[in-house]
Amino acid sequence: MTISFADILELGLPLVLDGSVLLLAVIGTITGLFVGAMPGLSSVMAMAILIPLTYRMSPPQAFGLLLPAYAAGTFGGAIGALLLNIPGTGAAIMTTYDGYPMAQRGEAGYALGLSCVYSFVGGIVSxxxxxxxxxxxxxxxxxxxTREYFAVAVFGLGVISYLSPSLVKGLIGGAIGLLLATVGMDSITGVSRFTFGHAELAGGLEFVPVMIGIFGLGEIMYTVEKGTREGAHLPQKFGRMLPRMKDVIRCIPTTVRSIVVGTFIGVIPASGPTIGAVASYGLEKRIGKRREEMGTGVPEGIIAAEAANNAGTGAAIVPMxxxxxxxxxxxxxxxxxxxxxxxxxxxxxxxxRLDVVASIFILFFLGNVLFLIFGLLGARIFVRVLRTPQRILLPIVAALCFIGAYAVRRSVFDVHILVIFGIVGFLLRKIGVTPAPLILGFILGPIVESTLRRGLITTQGSFAAFFARPISAFLLVSTVLLLVSPGLIRLARFLRTRYRAKVERQV
Amino acid sequence: MRKNVVFVLVLVLVMATMGFAAGAAEEEVFPSREISLYIGFAAGGGTDVLGRRIAENMEPELGVPIVIDNRPGAGALVANQQVANARPDGYTLSLLLGNQFLQKHYKEADAWIDPLEDVTLIGVFNRDAWGIAVPSDAPYDTFDEFVRYARANPGIQVGSGPPGTLYYWTWQAVIAETGIDLTIVPYDGTAQSLAAAAGEEVAAAGAGPGEAASLMDGGLVKMIGVAADERIDAFPDIPTFAEQGFDIVVGPWRAIVGPPGMPDDVVQTLANALETAYYSDAFQDFIRENGHGAFFRGPGEDGRAFFEAEDRFFYSLMAAQGQAR
Structure with a gap:
């Protein structure tokens, strides 16, 4: 089952170098970018649209459409995240933290360039x-x-606690997310929780309407209430989009860490790019050189999120x-x-069918190259979104949110969910609770719950057994260390100053 | 304000016109326009592909397009509920799976339909076999040996789906037939429980041979039996439970249903198209190549008998566990 680059090129290229395949790859890239970038429209929806089209295609054509759409969609999520603070996909949630502040400073072009280039780097390496x-x-x-998967999810939950400027408000958001995650049929006992007889709730609250309600509608209502800044656009500097050399060099450790974390988590079966981005950003915020400035719009934050989530895409294909x-x-x-x-x-x-495998590798590679080209070419158009008067922009985004919520399951029920969570998101913003911890709690809650309970069945009730496997033990201990490290550092500093003071007194 | 009144008036007029148009269309011969087939699972899954394949083979028979409408939720219950409440004119259909009988009888499910009463059967067009996959170096190669091993080691852990799903209750069927003591570990899906068997987290996982095929090729799991009447064409080396002396025949099946109270001639037109599509070379090749099970029951007595047998099967399975509604 080994495969060499010569094999890949020799067997795969003839399949890929076909007019229809290349054209489909371009269509896939543009669709992925567009749907990923549009707040409200999700990558799940992009796939739902594209899949039926592939039913009558040959395998290289089908993958020519789908793989570039997957790669481009994962990057595209960053566009909505940094321009409007509304992530286009779940994997782009972490990009809001530094991408949005950077764009608000007038450097939307640079933020986009960073996202695009580092998504590409992450994707290519993976x-x-x-x-x-x-x-x-x-x-x-x-x-x-199960135990390793539990440890990864707990690591993610740990990150939530220190994402927000305010610890308490971050925890409130995370706790609400965890509570929302309990809706639906209990995965271990089969008991229906908070479903009130609605079949639509049996599988839990649908992720897409909850996410675009909290992030999208909530953000729109909040902006409207603040008073739209009619005509007062943020001046945008277009000059620089490609990363500055000094940023690239300074961010090498960040880049390496993000790709390693994103790839490692992506490759674990049934994990994926979103959790990889969370873990990578969380790690950066604790051990990165500029951890104190994370969240204010530094390149490290964008790279940690974007390199990791696109590294996760290639890795996620491996177990498949x-x-x-x-x-x-x-x-x-x-x-x-x-x-x-x-x-x-x-x-x-x-x-x-090594030729098919080879064509999959090449098409995934091609998808990454294509979104880099189209992403950089389109950046100026995307940034123009910010110059659109808000009285025009906000209603359009709101309409997209409704379309996106309905389209995932073709369900009016999900539109109701969207409206409810739009209001929830608005009210939470009013009291200073940011949306990301809530959504992360909502994503990670079911994983933590079911893996913990399933793990306890397999270990016959032993918590200690979670530390008996090396990777889960390593992750659980790392989680604890990341949580307590600021306290430990403070304690160490305190002890050191006291010791010095003591020494000075004695002298 | 006046603007609003005008707008509402226009809206009412438009809707009335559309209503007349629909009324006029009804008097024509069925089918005279496109048919919607709801599939209660996301595009790209096994059931979605089966549904699309049968639909595209029905189209030439009916002479109208069949538009697939994916409406995932609650194991297809959402889609089936919507069809159960649709107009019984034959233009709105859905795929129904055996788990609808499961939900009907499972006391923890708080929403369900009764497939015997709430829908009209057009026909059952596939039945897959459930089976048992075990780690490749497990000390048992046949189901018989597995049962003996389980008797000697009570409480061994086996991977299943969540309790509300078919692949949980298939293990209960094994327990009911053999009387062995198993600890069922529910995973979020078949892929995860299979991965757990491959990684030796559990002693066995329930899955169809098609679902386990990749891991079998990789030498990570082996299958010790399938719950079918006879061996499956695509996997001739896997013995059935029946030939090993155990009466376990169970697996997911797919039917096309419509709203209750459909006119007999409409049901018959659709059923004829379904039967022709089922026996077409294109569909038969498709199910054989993908390891799906061949199975057909029309809307008449045989289909009704099959539905009633499934109904009794799930009721007795759950009643034995005290889990029946």
């Missing part, structure tokens, strides 16, 4: 990783069990293509596209 190590990594990843186990909703769809063409993922695919 594409190489995918091509070289896929078989090896897959067999390692399959040993990851080698073992048939999808890493997130989008890779589940890619798996379906393989099965549809009677291609069974796994070692058989690598031995019998």
């Amino acid at each position: 594409a190489f990783f995918l091509a070289i190590f896929a078989p090896v990594v897959a067999y390692w990843a399959i040993r990851m069990g 293509i080698t073992l048939g186990i999808p890493g997130d909703a989008v890779t589940a769809v890619l798996l379906g596209a393989l099965m549809l063409h009677n291609l069974r993922p796994g070692p058989t695919l690598f031995t019998q």
Whole structure:
């Protein structure tokens, strides 16, 4: 199941170098960018639109459309996040923290350039990783069990606690998110919780309407209430979009860390890019050189989020293509596209249809190159969004939110959910609770709950057994260290000054 | 204010016109316009693909397009509820799976429909086999050996889906048939429970052979039996439970249903198209190549008998556990 670059190029290129495949790749990229960037429209929706189109295509055509859309959509989420503070996808939530403040300073172009270039870097590195190590990594990843998955999710929850400027308000948001996550049928006992007889709630609150309600509608109402700044645009500096050399050099450690974290978490079956971005940003905020300035619009924050989430995309394909186990909703769809063409993922695919495997690697690589080109070319147009008068912009965004909420399940029920959570998001902003901790609690809550309870079944009730596996022990201890590290540092400083004072007194 | 009144008037007029148009269309021969088929799962999944494949083979028979409408939620319950309340004119249909009988009888489910009363059966067009996958170096190669191992080691852990789903109750069917003592560990889905078996977190996982195929190829799991009447074409090496002496036949099946009270001639037109589509070479090739199970029951006596048997099966399974409604 090993594969060399010569193989990839020799077998894959003939399949990819086809007019229709290349055209579909461009269409996929533009669709991914557009849907990812539009607040309200989600990457889940992009896939729902594109999948049925692929049913009558050949495998290279289908992947030519889907893989670039996946890569571009994951980057595209950053555009809404940094321009409007409304992330286009779940994976872009962390990009709001530094991208939005940077754009508000008038450097939207630079923020976009950073997101685009570092999404590309993350994606390309993970594409190489995918091509070289896929078989090896897959067999390692399959040993990851419930306890490791629990530890990853707890790490993410730990991050929530120190994201907000105000610890208490961050925790309030996170706790509300965790509570919302309890809606639906209990995954361990099957008991219906807070569903009130609605079939629509049996599987829990749908993620997309909750997210665009809290982030999108909530943000719009808040802006309107503050009073729209009619005509008073933020002056935007267009001059520089490509990262400055001094930023690139200074951010090398950040970049490496983000890619490693994003790839590591992405490769764990049933994890995915969102949690990778959370963990990467959280780590940066604790151990990065400029941790104190994170959240004020520093390049490190954007890189930590964007390099990690796009590194997660390539990594998430690994368990799907080698073992048939999808890493997130989008890779589940890619798996379906393989099965549809009677291609069974796994070692058989690598031995019998290496050309298809090679074309997947190349198309994923191509997708990353394409969104870099289109992203940078389109940046000036995207930034123009900020110059649109808000009385025009806000109603359009609101309409997109309604379309997006309805489109995921074609459900009016979800539109009601959107409105309710729009109001919730507005009220929370009024009392200073930011939306990200709430959404992260909502994403991580079900994972933490079900993995903890399932883990306790498999360990026959032993909590100690969660520390008996090296990776879960490492992650759990890291979580605790990250949580207490500011306190420990303060304590160390305090003891040191006291010791010095004592020494000075004695002298 | 006057503007609003005008707007409302125009709206009423438009809606009335549309109503007349719909009324006029009804008198024509069925089908005279496109048919909507609701699929209660997201695009790209196994059930979605099956539904689309059967629909595209029905289109030439009916002479009208069948538009697939993915409305995921609650294991297809949302889509089925909407169809159960739609106009019974044959233009709104949905896919119904065996888990609808499961939800009907499961006392923890607080929303359900009764497939015997609330929908009109057009036909069942597929039945997949459930099976058991175990780590490849597990000390048992057959279901018989697995049962003996479980008797010697009471409480061994097996991976399933969540309790509200079919792949949880299939394990209960195993327990009911063999009397062995298993600890069922619910995972979020089949892929996760299979991964847990491959990673040796659990002693076995429930899955269809098609779902476990990639991991079998990778040498990470082996299948010790399938719950079908006879061996599956695509996986001739996997024995059935029946040939190993156990009466366990269970798995997900798919049917097309419409709203209750559909006219008989409309049901018959659709059922004929479904039957022709099912026996078409294109559909038969598709299910064979993908390891799906062949199975057909029309809307008449045989389909009704199948539905009633499924109804009794899930009721007795849950009643035995004290979980029936």
